Amino acid sequence: MSWTERKPSNETQYWNSVASDASGNNLVACVYGIIYTSKNSGVNWTAQTSYKSNDWYSVASSSDGEKLVACVNSDIKNGFIYTSTDYGVNWTARMTDENRKWYSVSSSSDGKNLVACVYGGYIWTSINYGVDWDPRDETRYWSSVASDASGKNLVACVYGGYIWTSIDFGVTWVQQQTTDETRYWYSVASSSDGKNLVAGVYGGYIYTSTDYGVTWIEKTKSGSRSWYSVASSSDGTKLVACNYSGYIYISIDSGENWSPQMTDKTTKNWRCVASSSDGNKLVAGVYGGYIWTYVADEVVTDYNAVSGSLISQFLNNNVIVNTFTTIPGNLDTTMLEDGDYSDPSIINIFEHLKNYSYNDSIFDNITYNLAAFFTSTAYEQAYVKIINEELTPLFVSGKITKEQYDIALKVSAKELSDKYPVWYFVNVAKIQKAIVKYKYILNLK
Secondary structure (H helix, E strand, C coil), X not given: CEEEEECCCCCCEECCEEEECCCCCXXXXXXXXXXXXXXXXXXXXXXXXXXXXXXXXXXXXXXXXXXXXXXXXXXXXXXXEEEECCCCCCCEEECCCCCXXXXXXXXXXXXXXXXXXXXXXXXXXXXXXXXXXXXXXXXXXXXXEEECCCCCCEEEEEEXXXXXXXXXXXXXXXXXXXXCCCEEEEEEEECCCCCCEXXXXXXXXXXXECCCCCCCEEEHHHCCEEEEEEEECCCCCCEEEXXXXXXXXXECCCCCCCEEECCCCCCEEEEEEEECCCCCEEEEEEEEECEEEEECCEEECCEECCCHHHHHHHCCCCEEEEEEECCEECCCHHHHCCCCCCCCCCXXXXXXXXXXXXXXXXXXXXXXXXXXXXXXXXXXXXXXXXXXXXXXXXXXXXXXXXXXXXXXXXXXXXXXXHHCCCCXXXXXXXXXXXXXXXXXXXXXX
8 A cells, every 4th residue: 555645736735625536536626725636546636727716625526526516615705615517627606695614515426416514504405416505404513514325314513513414315414422422523424325424523533333323433443633534435444534733544444443644654734535435545635735645455355275375476565355265375484584573464463372272283394274364554552562572571581592483483374374264454465574473482481
């Protein structure tokens, strides 16, 4: 996986919002003065200057990228909604009866059903591509809205309030988390069917829902941060969120675990993120910086009967395997030789293997069912525990030898394959030098 800095203009910009079509090829982004569009996943950008002076604040896209909607955050001048039907080249002003502080817009997959919210005003919906709009619910400090593919299931959040949902194209709204306290909700996103939702709290945690927003679960592993924007793949399994004055975080398991994306290894004022339908292409904007794009590793949906030699080929390429199902073959230990273990990529190895018992026969020339490789973003805690608390003290004290250290490698691989044969969203490329060779050492205590 990799992030690339993009410069739509030579100067840094205060990016407020980004949006992507389903493919991740057609992108749109806005700053206070200009809307920019890209037709090649962010490699090149075009400044759309038909309404250059507007304070653009939020943008959204249809699934094909042809129909766009954008809003202006101003209650003084030209605080309108705008739509485009030609990939952002030309724009038509909508809702011109009154200036409003529009904060967020969202679109159905066909661009017909739109929803927008006013900070300190109403939620508004349109069922005819933005030509006509109707006010919904009450005046609140609405900070973000999101739509499913049809435009029927909607979700919105209030800064200093609650999350609200609608199942009838925004006609009626229901407050969720009614027994919980108010929070500084800042961003929401939806799966294509509206069932799986994600929301971020500014100065709090990320929350997810798997029942159209009726119940929400606090994801403490995301950490309490200044979450500014969230986005979701169409199935809701791949999520991305950005932390203002921090990093971008990615989850590939519906929000259970989160991985910081270092981009160029510096914190930034990340303001906005968007995702392609499959979650493999991302775009993010820095407030006072540039646009960044992300392309996931090559995806292999399923591998059966993969030999050790083929697995070793994966190590030199970026490949994500969604499912490994019983992969027989002779374990090629050369791909897991001694080296630098400073690149963690295994989750909870210590907990999985610490109670494993074995006999000397497993060190014979046997065939392993090597099937358990782990996500590349989730084992730092296990790594620190194993190295700092187990390996280093025993080695320094002279209780283990290098030969014993090497033997532990085979034990770890054998245990992983026997007890954990199927893992999802696996990053095989990061397995190199990652299976920590320690089990034999633990048994010496």
